[in-house]
Amino acid sequence: MTTWTQRLAELGLRLPEVARPVASYAPAVRSGDHVHTAGQLPFVEGALAATGKLGAEVTVEEGQRLARVCVLNALAAVDGVVGLDAVSGVVKVVGFVASAPGFTAQPTVLNGASELLGEVFGSAGTHARSAVGVAELPLGAPVEVELVAEVSTHS
Template sequence: MSAGSPEERLAELGLALPDVVPPVAAYLPAVRTGDYVYTSGQIPVVDGKLGVTGKVGAEVSAEEAKELARICALNAMAALKSVVGDLSKVVRIVKVVGFVASAPDFTGQPVVVNGASELLGEVFGDAGRHARSAVGVASLPLDAPVEVELIAEVR
């Protein structure tokens, strides 16, 4: 892992933080309370559009869903940054919750949510290692295949 700020590590990965995805209902993208920031669930919106819809294990492959979880994590980092100003204020990613819209027989939710977890590790190093839940659900907003939220400790 190279040195530098989380934003520099994102750039090394060829990634940039997107604009914060505007809420589709009555909530905020992220909220700070004390030393913690809680993000709302982030779906894999890119340039204002949800490019892939459907259930993982049916219309969406596990490999594709893992990439979508990575996009969700990028969107969650953008929401986090919108509250704290810059990602170097992150002390630790404490918890990640990933929801996977799953076909009835799909059981690979942990592999899908690894897309988010692995990116957080690449960006934050040891501070990106976190507790996690990977949950299969019947459906998600806008028929998104994946949704990811996180809790971060910040300074």
């Protein structure tokens, strides 16, 4: 059976280092059989991959790519707590999209995150989701994603 770590490699992806918190919080916390991540920004090697708002400086396609980066950072946070291969499924994703006035394609932007979870976890990546438009995000990030993963009770 292929592990989630092997599946990432098959997709040509690797987990980044766990993003350092930008304030006073933990990147992820286990509670029973769930790991809850903090909101993850699109950090690549310690720097934001982009800044700006969807519908102004950032396109929907770029937002989808950034949402994928956020999910990889969230999975790295999960990996740091229990190991990625302990994940039995993704339960919930919440995405925040910095939105210019009138921008309403938040769900389309967050599809980047959801689709990546499906690519990695297959049916175990099917999750409930909220896509929320906001005026601003920390550090001027365009997208922020958090998730809840169910994990093996033996991890």
